[in-house]
Amino acid sequence: MRPHPATPSLLLVAVTLLCVALAFGVLVAATSVNSLSLRLEPGNGDAVLVTHVQDGAVFSAPGPRWGMVLTAIGIAPPDPERPADWPAPVPVTGADLLPEPDSLDSYAEYDAFLARQSALAEVMAADAVELYLHDIFTREQYRSVLYTDYREITALPDGFWLQLLTGVASLLIAGWVWALRPRHIGPIMFLVSAIGLACSTATSALYANRELALHADLYGLLVPINHMGVLVFGLAMIGLLLSYPRQLVHPRWFWLLPVIGGACLIFDTSHVELGLGPSQLYVFIALAMLGILAAIGLQWRITRGSPHDRAALGWLGLSVIAGAGAYTLLGAAPILLDTPFSLPQSHVTSVLVIIYAGLALGLSRYRLFDLGDWSYRILFYTMGALVLLALDAMVIYLLNIDAAPALGISLLLVAFVYLPIRDWIWRRATARRAIAQDELFSAALDVAFAPSAAESAARWQALLRRLFDPLEVAETAAIVAMPEMGEDGLSMALPAVAGAPPLRLTYPFAGRGLFSPTHLKLATNLVSLTLRAEEGRDAYMRGVGEERRRMARDLHDDVGARLLTGLHTADEATRPTLQAALGDIRAIVSGLTGEEASLERVLAETRHETARRLEAAEIALDWPLQEAEAEAIQLDYRLHKALTSSVREIVSNVIRHSGASRLTVTPALAQDRLRLDFSDDGKGISTAALAGETPGFGLRNLRHRIEDIGGRLTLSAGAPGTRIGLDMPLRLSARTPEPGVPDMPVVLNSEP
Numbered sequence: 001m002r003p004h005p006a007t008p009s010l011l012l013v014a015v016t017l018l019c020v021a022l023a024f025g026v027l028v029a030a031t032s033v034n035s036l037s038l039r040l041e042p043g044n045g046d047a048v049l050v051t052h053v054q055d056g057a058v059f060s061a062p063g064p065r066w067g068m069v070l071t072a073i074g075i076a077p078p079d080p081e082r083p084a085d086w087p088a089p090v091p092v093t094g095a096d097l098l099p100e101p102d103s104l105d106s107y108a109e110y111d112a113f114l115a116r117q118s119a120l121a122e123v124m125a126a127d128a129v130e131l132y133l134h135d136i137f138t139r140e141q142y143r144s145v146l147y148t149d150y151r152e153i154t155a156l157p158d159g160f161w162l163q164l165l166t167g168v169a170s171l172l173i174a175g176w177v178w179a180l181r182p183r184h185i186g187p188i189m190f191l192v193s194a195i196g197l198a199c200s201t202a203t204s205a206l207y208a209n210r211e212l213a214l215h216a217d218l219y220g221l222l223v224p225i226n227h228m229g230v231l232v233f234g235l236a237m238i239g240l241l242l243s244y245p246r247q248l249v250h251p252r253w254f255w256l257l258p259v260i261g262g263a264c265l266i267f268d269t270s271h272v273e274l275g276l277g278p279s280q281l282y283v284f285i286a287l288a289m290l291g292i293l294a295a296i297g298l299q300w301r302i303t304r305g306s307p308h309d310r311a312a313l314g315w316l317g318l319s320v321i322a323g324a325g326a327y328t329l330l331g332a333a334p335i336l337l338d339t340p341f342s343l344p345q346s347h348v349t350s351v352l353v354i355i356y357a358g359l360a361l362g363l364s365r366y367r368l369f370d371l372g373d374w375s376y377r378i379l380f381y382t383m384g385a386l387v388l389l390a391l392d393a394m395v396i397y398l399l400n401i402d403a404a405p406a407l408g409i410s411l412l413l414v415a416f417v418y419l420p421i422r423d424w425i426w427r428r429a430t431a432r433r434a435i436a437q438d439e440l441f442s443a444a445l446d447v448a449f450a451p452s453a454a455e456s457a458a459r460w461q462a463l464l465r466r467l468f469d470p471l472e473v474a475e476t477a478a479i480v481a482m483p484e485m486g487e488d489g490l491s492m493a494l495p496a497v498a499g500a501p502p503l504r505l506t507y508p509f510a511g512r513g514l515f516s517p518t519h520l521k522l523a524t525n526l527v528s529l530t531l532r533a534e535e536g537r538d539a540y541m542r543g544v545g546e547e548r549r550r551m552a553r554d555l556h557d558d559v560g561a562r563l564l565t566g567l568h569t570a571d572e573a574t575r576p577t578l579q580a581a582l583g584d585i586r587a588i589v590s591g592l593t594g595e596e597a598s599l600e601r602v603l604a605e606t607r608h609e610t611a612r613r614l615e616a617a618e619i620a621l622d623w624p625l626q627e628a629e630a631e632a633i634q635l636d637y638r639l640h641k642a643l644t645s646s647v648r649e650i651v652s653n654v655i656r657h658s659g660a661s662r663l664t665v666t667p668a669l670a671q672d673r674l675r676l677d678f679s680d681d682g683k684g685i686s687t688a689a690l691a692g693e694t695p696g697f698g699l700r701n702l703r704h705r706i707e708d709i710g711g712r713l714t715l716s717a718g719a720p721g722t723r724i725g726l727d728m729p730l731r732l733s734a735r736t737p738e739p740g741v742p743d744m745p746v747v748l749n750s751e752p
Contacts, residue, residue: 008179008180009179011175011178011179011182012175012176012179014179015171015172015175015176015178015179016172016175018171018175019168019171019172019175022167022168022171022198022202023164023168025202026164026202026205026206027153027164029206030151030153030156030160030205030206030209031150031151031152031153031156032150033121033124033150033151033210033211033214034124034125034126034129034148034149034150034151035054035124035148035149035150035151035152035155035211036073036124036129036131036146036148036211036212037053037054037056037057037059037146037149037155038050038052038053038054038057038064038070038211039051039052039053039054039155039157039211040070040097040211040212041097042094042097043069043094043136045094046093046094046095047069047094047136048069048070048071048092048093048094048096048097049067049068049069049070049136050064050065050066050067050068050069050070050133051066052066053065053066054152054155057146057149058146058147059131059144059145059146060144060145060146061144062142062144063144064131064133064142064144067135067136067137068133068134068135068136068142069133069134069135069136070092070131070132070133071091071092071132071133071134072089072090072091072092072132073089073090073092073120073123073124073129073130073131073132073212074087074088074089074090074123074129074130074132075087075123075126075128075129075130076126076128076129076130076145077130089123089130089132090116090119090120090123092120092212095113095116096113096116096117096120096212096213097212098113099207099208099209100204100208101113101114101219101223101278102223102278102279102281102282103278103279104277104278104279105277105279106277106278107271107277107278109277110271110277110278114216114219115216116213117213117214117215117216117219118213118215118216118217119213120212120213121213121214121215121216121218122215124148124212124213125148126148127147127148128145128146128147128148129145129146129148130143130144130145130146131143131144131145131146151211155211156209157209159205159208159209160205160206160209162349162350163201163202163204163205163208163209163349163350164201164202164205165350166197166201166349166350166352166353167197167198167199167200167201167202167205168198169353169356169357170194170197170198170201170352170353170355170356171194171195171197171198173194173356173357174187174190174191174193174194174195174356175191175194177190177191178190178191185239185243185244185247185251185254186240186243186244186245189236189237189239189240189243189244189254190236190240192232192236192239193232193233193236193237193240194356195229195232196228196229196230196231196232196233196234196236197229197233197352198229199225199226199228199229199232200226200229200230200233200349201229201349201352203222203223203225203226203229204226204349206222207219207222207223207226224265224268224269227265227268227269227281228261228265230281230284230285231261231264231265231284232261233352234284234285234288234289234291234292235257235258235260235261235288236257237288237292237320237355238257238288238291238292238295239254239257241292241295241296241299241316241317241320242254242295242298244312244316245299245303245306245309245312245313245316246299246302246303246309248295248298248299248302264284268280268281268284292320292321293321296313296317296320296321299313299317300313300317311514315358316358319354319355319356319357319358320355322354322355322358323351323352323353323354323355323356323358441529441533443463443526443529444526444529444530444532444533445533446459446463447459447460447463447497447498447530447533448498448530448533448534448536449533450498451732452732453499454499456498456499456500457498457499457500459498460497460498460499460500460530461473461500461503463526464494464503464505467522467523467526468492468505468508468509468515468519468523469508469509470505470506470507470508470509471506471507472504472505472506472507473503473504473505473506474503474504474506475501475502475503475504476493476501476502476503476504477502478493478502478504479502480493480494480495480496480502481495482495482524482527483495483520483523483524483527484520485515485517485519485520489514489515489516490506490507490514490515491504491505491506491507491515492504492505492508492515492519492520492523493505494523494527495527497527497530497531497534498530498534597634597635597637597640598632598633598634598635599633599634599635599674599730600633602635602640602643602644603667605644606643606644606647607623607665609648610623610647610651610665611623613651613655614651614654614655614663617655618661619654619655619660619661619662619663620661620662620663621662621663621665622662622663622664622665623664623665623667624666624667633669633730635730636731636732638709638732639709639728639729639730639732642705642706642708642709642711642728643674643728645705646702646705646706646713646726647676647726649701649702650678650702650724650726651663653699654678654680654682657682658680658682658683658721658722659682659683660680660681660682660683660721661681661682662680662681663678663679663680664677664678664679664680665677665678666679672729672730672731673727673728673729673730674727674728674729674730675725675726675727675728676725676726677723677724677725677726678722678723678724678725678726679718679721679722679723679724680718680721680722681718681720681721682720682721682722683720683721684717684718684720684721684722685715685717685722699715706726706727706728709728709729709732710728710729710732711726711727711728711729712725712727712728713725713726713727714727
């Protein structure tokens with residue numbers, strides 16, 4: 001039976017335990033050597049200054065103090081009288097504090113350095129060490145005997161902790177990524193690079209942060225491991241960028257990487273002299289950086305047609321260049337160029353963690369290695385379990401209490417410390433704001449109840465842009481039943497909704513992110529709510545239509561029949577009024593039933609009615625026939641009603657107030673708008689009327705009627721008479737919302 005594959009959580013626990021073992025091993029190694037209980041720093045020339053004396057150290061009087069110069073150390077004789085064959089003290093110089101022997105000019109200097117380190121380490125291994133000191137100001141010399149003890153963990157310098165944490169953090173992040181994609185070449189290379197970095201920083205933390213000296217045998221173990229780690233890191237980074245985001249070479253060629261690394265390591269450890277001495281390792285670092293840049297350049301060229309891969313490469317490449325580039329400039333370049341640089345090598349190494357921290361920050365936005373928000377959940381839940389176990393063990397060990405109370409205390413600490421911190425980090429990492437259901441419902445109603453199908457489709461697209469901010473919204477011929485993601489989150493297809501055809505959203509969040517299952521669920525809910533709102537609107541409109549048809553039948557069958565009967569019995573004076581009333585009844589019935597009237601017919605009927613009224617008032621009418629294209633234009637009832645009512649009001653004003661003998665009406669069609677210009681030869685209009693200051697409601701109502709449909713009314717004085725311009729659209733647009741009513745609901749967005 002085939003074994004079950006390990007789960008991501010189990011693999012992550014294994015990586016975490018490896019990190020704990022690495023940190024524990026380095027701490028044990030750092031505290032397993034004898035200590036002088038001093039902190040030493042190079043002074044002027046070859047002087048070695050005492051900058052700190054550890055509390056609790058046992059010295060014979062007079063003991064060392066700050067500012068003294070340590071000139072030599074020797075094994076303290078057991079008796080006050082020194083035997084003649086007793087070993088001479090070993091001088092101490094500033095060169096003995098060199099953190100990285102790789103920076104020496106030749107292998108001869110390197111061997112001499114190791115020999116001095118061995119001599120000093122043998123002295124420090126004694127039970128009692130004699131310190132040779134002198135005062136930096138008075139030059140008075142002192143001797144003090146130190147009874148040695150192991151180096152305490154509190155005496156380890158900050159450079160040690162910085163390098164150790166750099167290696168452990170990098171290995172933990174890379175192990176997290178690998179645990180989620182253990183069979184993919186990209187995460188494997190990423191983990192290998194972190195293993196190399198951890199080897200390099202762990203060994204460097206031991207010898208670069210030593211108190212004074214380590215034995216040459218220990219150097220012979222630590223330095224090759226350090227160099228191997230550097231080689232593994234550089235080659236693995238090149239392999240990573242050759243395989244992700246696009247596979248540039250076949251995986252079988254990756255076997256060349258360990259061959260190249262092994263050859264370089266053998267070449268380095270055999271001390272072949274090429275004129276650069278031990279610093280020739282930094283030549284490889286510089287060449288590896290060039291290889292990394294070349295691989296990034298190739299990936300950039302290959303991914304130019306894929307925004308998804310380009311986005312991942314951009315973030316990963318930036319992290320690699322920032323981390324490895326800073327290390328090359330701050331660490332390798334000063335040594336190769338023989339340029340002094342004040343930043344310690346232990347601090348320079350820590351910049352490499354930028355690569356791994358940058359990857360952790362880029363997972364949620366760019367889904368590096370095809371990982372999404374769920375990767376953070378696995379990390380946090382696994383770390384929560386480990387924190388609980390660690391706290392339990394710590395409480396048992398430090399407080400010496402039983403396991404049951406310790407577990408309770410640990411649970412409280414996890415609940416009130418770890419979980420709030422984890423929740424805060426989760427919210428910051430995912431950077432997504434949950435949209436309330438009532439906001440979605442409000443948005444769906446606003447889309448569904450738009451005044452027209454075109455406006456509804458426009459509002460639907462505007463809402464999608466507010467939610468997902470895609471770079472491209474395109475119609476698609478594909479049949480889509482419900483929202484679905486495509487191209488690994490690069491696009492999302494939506495069904496036909498709100499009068500809009502099926503749409504395809506591409507490159508969400510201005511091309512800076514990808515669609516996730518959370519966004520798919522949001523789109524599905526929004527589509528469902530909008531469809532339900534449309535069903536409710538359609539049911540309402542069916543009810544409105546039925547009621548309107550009933551009212552139209554009543555008007556036609558009852559009121560219309562009675563007016564028609566009265567028309568046959570009326571005298572000549574009332575017959576025109578009844579005919580006009582019948583015309584209005586027909587127009588109202590047409591409007592209630594949703595029928596549209598052609599512009600040609602409306603203008604003809606209005607012209608005929610105007611001519612009759614002016615003829616009765618003995619006013620001549622000059623109204624040329626309309627253009628032929630008016631026949632093809634259909635008017636909505638609101639436009640039809642506004643046009644006829646406005647013309648009636650204008651004609652009524654001419655009859656009652658102008659004293660004119662002629663009225664000229666000039667129609668014109670242009671760009672889906674109708675313009676009617678009225679001019680008479682009467683006595684003109686007053687200045688107060690032009691300014692809208694007259695007490696009457698005729699002109700004011702006329703202006704409001706025209707503006708309500710998106711038109712415009714102009715008044716001006718003629719020579720003689722009055723000029724009135726009536727400009728109106730031939731298609732209804734969306735109504736302007738009432739004051740205080742927003743055009744759209746509150747701004748929605750799936751990101752903060």
